[in-house]
Amino acid sequence: MEKINFLNITINNVSLSELLTELSTKGGLIVTPNVDHLVKLQTDSSFLKAYHLADYVVCDSKILQYALKLLGKPIKEKISGSDLFPAFYNYNRDNKDIKIFLLGGMEGVAEKAKNNINQKVGREMVVEALSPSFGFENNEAECQEIIKKINESEANVLVVGVGAPKQEKWIVKYRNQLPHVKLFFPVGATIDFEAGYKDRSPQWMSNMGLEWLYRLLSEPKRLWKRYLVDSVPFFVHVIQHHFNIYQHNPILELQSLPLGKVLYHAGLLSAEELQQILEKQKEEKYGVYLGDIIKESGLLSPETIEFFAEELPEIIQSNQVWRIGDYLQKAHLISPSQIDFIKEKQAKSSSPLRLGELIVYEGYVSKQTMDWFIEFQYVLKFQKGKNPTFKQVYQELESFPIVK
Known part of the structure; x- marks a missing residue:
C-alpha cells in the first residue's frame, strides 16, 4: 500500500474498495485526517500518538486532496469517515x-442509528449502542462501565463518534481492555448522520470540497471558529511544505512516538524484533502492553523499558538536560563502574577522545544508540527558550565526530 508523507503524518494512498477489503479481513485502527485534524496534530502529542499507532490513515478531506495534488502527491480518492462507515457495513451485510x-x-x-443500520442490512449487525454522557472521557468509572458493555456485547467492530481528537485518544487509551474488538473506527459525526439527527451536505458540495461550508451554515455558532480561524495554519503549512521549509516540533514528535518506535530509533530494537513484538501484541488483541511483551522476550531489561516508557516523558516534560553518561546510566545501558573506567581511560589518553566515542569503542552501547542520546540531549537544549527543529539539531551535531 503506497504511503504519502505530508507534514508530520503518513497517509495511505488507497481506494475505497482496497480499504474495505483490508478492514474486513485484517482489522486495526483507522484514522481519517482532515484540515481540522492536521492543525491539531501540530501541537497535540497524544493525538499525534494515535496517528502513529494507527494501521490506516486515509484522506477525509477534499481540500486535503486538492493540497496533495498541488504538491505533486495525488491521492486516489477522498475517503471520509461518513462515507467509509456505511460502505463498510454494506460491504459486510452478509458477513x-x-x-x-x-x-x-x-x-x-446511537440507538436510533443502530436501528436504522440494522434495518438497512436486514440483520442485527449492530449488536449494541450507547450514548455516553458529556465529558465521559474524564470519568474513569463511566469509561470502565462502557468497556464492560462493549466486552459483554462481544462486538468486534467499535465505532466511536464523539469528535476528534477525543475519540482517537479514548480508543488508544482503552483498546488494550477490549480483547474482542478487531476494528477500531473513530467516525466523528457519522453516528448522527446514520440516526438522521443531522443531515450530510448534498453530494455535489461534497464532491467540490464544500462540505465544510454546508456544515458551517448548518451550525455557525459551533463551527465558525474551526473553519474560519483555526484552519488558517493548515494553508500556511501547505505553503511551507511546498517550499520545503516546513519543520515539525521534535519534542512533540518524540512525545508522540509509541514505545516500540522510540526503542527502534534508539537502536535498542531491530526492525525485525519490533515487527515480531507488534505481531505478538496484535495476536493478544492489544490486551498486553508492548513493554510487557519486550520484558518477556528478554530483549531489554525491565529497567531500560521503564526508563523509556515512564522516565523519559518526565524528562522531556521537565526539560532536564543531563550529561550523556547520566542518561545512559538512568536507562541502565551502562553501569557506574563502566563510566568510571571510561573516564579513567579518557584521562590517560593522549588524544582528546570524547566520552561518547569511548563508550561506543568499548562496545557498551551501539553507535546508533549513542547518536540517539546525543540528538535527544541537543533537542532538549534547543527547547530551552526556543522551538527547535531537527535541522538545527543536526547542524549542531556535525561537530561530533561520532555522528559523521
Whole structure:
C-alpha cells in the first residue's frame, strides 16, 4: 500500500474498495485526517500518538486532496469517515462475523442509528449502542462501565463518534481492555448522520470540497471558529511544505512516538524484533502492553523499558538536560563502574577522545544508540527558550565526530 508523507503524518494512498477489503479481513485502527485534524496534530502529542499507532490513515478531506495534488502527491480518492462507515457495513451485510458496537451521539442517537443500520442490512449487525454522557472521557468509572458493555456485547467492530481528537485518544487509551474488538473506527459525526439527527451536505458540495461550508451554515455558532480561524495554519503549512521549509516540533514528535518506535530509533530494537513484538501484541488483541511483551522476550531489561516508557516523558516534560553518561546510566545501558573506567581511560589518553566515542569503542552501547542520546540531549537544549527543529539539531551535531 503506497504511503504519502505530508507534514508530520503518513497517509495511505488507497481506494475505497482496497480499504474495505483490508478492514474486513485484517482489522486495526483507522484514522481519517482532515484540515481540522492536521492543525491539531501540530501541537497535540497524544493525538499525534494515535496517528502513529494507527494501521490506516486515509484522506477525509477534499481540500486535503486538492493540497496533495498541488504538491505533486495525488491521492486516489477522498475517503471520509461518513462515507467509509456505511460502505463498510454494506460491504459486510452478509458477513455474520461482523458485529458492531456504536458509541457516541446525544442520548438516544446511537440507538436510533443502530436501528436504522440494522434495518438497512436486514440483520442485527449492530449488536449494541450507547450514548455516553458529556465529558465521559474524564470519568474513569463511566469509561470502565462502557468497556464492560462493549466486552459483554462481544462486538468486534467499535465505532466511536464523539469528535476528534477525543475519540482517537479514548480508543488508544482503552483498546488494550477490549480483547474482542478487531476494528477500531473513530467516525466523528457519522453516528448522527446514520440516526438522521443531522443531515450530510448534498453530494455535489461534497464532491467540490464544500462540505465544510454546508456544515458551517448548518451550525455557525459551533463551527465558525474551526473553519474560519483555526484552519488558517493548515494553508500556511501547505505553503511551507511546498517550499520545503516546513519543520515539525521534535519534542512533540518524540512525545508522540509509541514505545516500540522510540526503542527502534534508539537502536535498542531491530526492525525485525519490533515487527515480531507488534505481531505478538496484535495476536493478544492489544490486551498486553508492548513493554510487557519486550520484558518477556528478554530483549531489554525491565529497567531500560521503564526508563523509556515512564522516565523519559518526565524528562522531556521537565526539560532536564543531563550529561550523556547520566542518561545512559538512568536507562541502565551502562553501569557506574563502566563510566568510571571510561573516564579513567579518557584521562590517560593522549588524544582528546570524547566520552561518547569511548563508550561506543568499548562496545557498551551501539553507535546508533549513542547518536540517539546525543540528538535527544541537543533537542532538549534547543527547547530551552526556543522551538527547535531537527535541522538545527543536526547542524549542531556535525561537530561530533561520532555522528559523521
